[in-house]
Amino acid sequence: MPELTEAGSTERQIVEILLAEGPATRLALQQRLGISRPTLSGAVTRLMGRGLLEETGMAAYGEGRNGRPQALLAPRRSAGAALGIELGRARVAVTVTTVDGTIHAQKLTTVDSGLSIQKRLGVALHSLRTLISAGVLNPSSVLGTGIGIAGRHLPSTLDGSGGTTDPEGVSFEKLRKLIPAPVLWDNNTQLAAVRHLGELTSGVGRAGLLYVVLSTGISAGIVDGASTFRGGHGTAGELGHMCVDPAGPSCWCGSRGCLEACIGLDVVIERARAAGLRVDDISGLAVLANDGDAAARHLVTEVGRTLGIALSGASMLIDPRRIILSGKLASLGPRLLDAAEREVNARRDAVMLPRPELILHEGSEFDASHGAALSALHRWGANFMFKTQSPDH
Known part of the structure; x- marks a missing residue:
C-alpha cells in the first residue's frame, strides 16, 4: 500500500476517530487532531466529495451555551456495514450495523444450552441467509464480522500469513464463504463491554x-x-x-x-x-x-x-x-x-x-452481537472505506 500523504493521513485520522467515537463537529475534530481550521475544512470537503462522510444532525449544546449549533459529521451510512454475532450459551444473536454504527437489523434465536459452538454457528448462518434473502444484508457490503463466544475463548490472533486462526474445535469456513470479509472473535462479555463505548x-x-x-x-x-x-x-x-x-x-x-x-x-x-x-x-x-x-x-x-x-x-x-x-x-x-x-x-x-x-443496566439480548459488530467496525472500517470508496474504484 502506498504511503499516505499528509492530507491523506489527516483524512484517515478523521474517519478513524468518527468510526471509534461517533459523530463529532468540525471544531471538535480540529481540536482533537490539533490542526488548523483550513486543514480540517479541506480534509472534510474531500471526504464528503468522495462520499465517505455526511452531516447527520446538529450538536446538542448544554444550558448556557450560546452561538449557532454546529453540524455533526459521521461516516456515510451507505459506505458499508459491519456484522456481529453472539454464540451465547442459550441464544444466537445477530446484529448488522451501518458503517456509522447505527443498528440496521437484528435477529435472535433461542438455542439449547448444550448445543456445540459449531452448531450454534450453523444457527447464525441460517439467520444470515434469511437476512440476505430478504434483501436486508448484502454480503459484499460487509467490512468485517465480529463473533462473541460464551466461555473461555482467547481473542483472535494473526497466523503466519496475516490472517486469523479459528478458535480451537470450531471452523468459520462456511461463514467466510457466505460473508467474504475478515473475522475476529472474543469472549461475548468482552464484546458486550465494547457496545457501551458508544455511550461514553x-x-x-x-x-x-x-x-x-x-x-x-x-x-x-x-x-x-x-x-x-x-x-x-x-x-x-x-x-x-x-x-x-x-x-x-x-x-x-x-x-x-x-x-x-x-x-x-x-x-x-x-x-x-x-x-x-x-x-x-x-x-x-x-x-x-x-x-x-x-x-x-x-x-x-x-x-x-x-x-x-x-x-x-x-x-x-x-x-x-x-x-x-x-x-x-x-x-x-x-x-x-x-x-x-x-x-x-x-x-x-x-x-x-x-x-x-x-x-x-439490565441490558439487551443483543449487547454482545452489537459490540461484536462495533469491534469489527473499529478494526476494519477505515481500510474498507478507503479501499472501496477511493476515486479510482
Missing part, C-alpha cells in the same frame, strides 16, 4: 469502565480507552471465580466460595426458595422485594453485599471510574445496587480512594 464521551469518560454481567455465570469486561483489557493470557474478567468466601459453597470449578457459586442466578433462586419464598424466577423475587416482603428484601441486600465485596476487590486493582451492572440479576433493582455500592464505597473510603460510579 471521549477522553476521561472512556477511562476505567468495568462492565459486569450478572447471570447464571458472572463475567466482566474491562475497558480502558477505546479497547478492552485482556491481561497477559487474554482471560482478564473472570469475576465469577473471584473468591468472596473461602468457606463458602462449592463451585463447579472445584473451588469454594466463588462469586457465581454464592450469587449466580440459579443460586439466588435456590436461596429464595430455601427462605420460604415462592418464586419461579428472578423477576418474582424482585416483585416480592419491591412489595415489601422482609425475607425477599433481606436476600436481595445480602446478594448486593456479596457482589459489593467482589466489586471492591476488582476496583482496588483496576480503579474503574464507572461500574455497569448488567444481566438478569440487575432486575433486582435499586436495593441490589445500594447494597453493592455501600460495600464498595466503605472499602474505598477506608483507604481514601475515589468512589466509582455504579450503574444498573
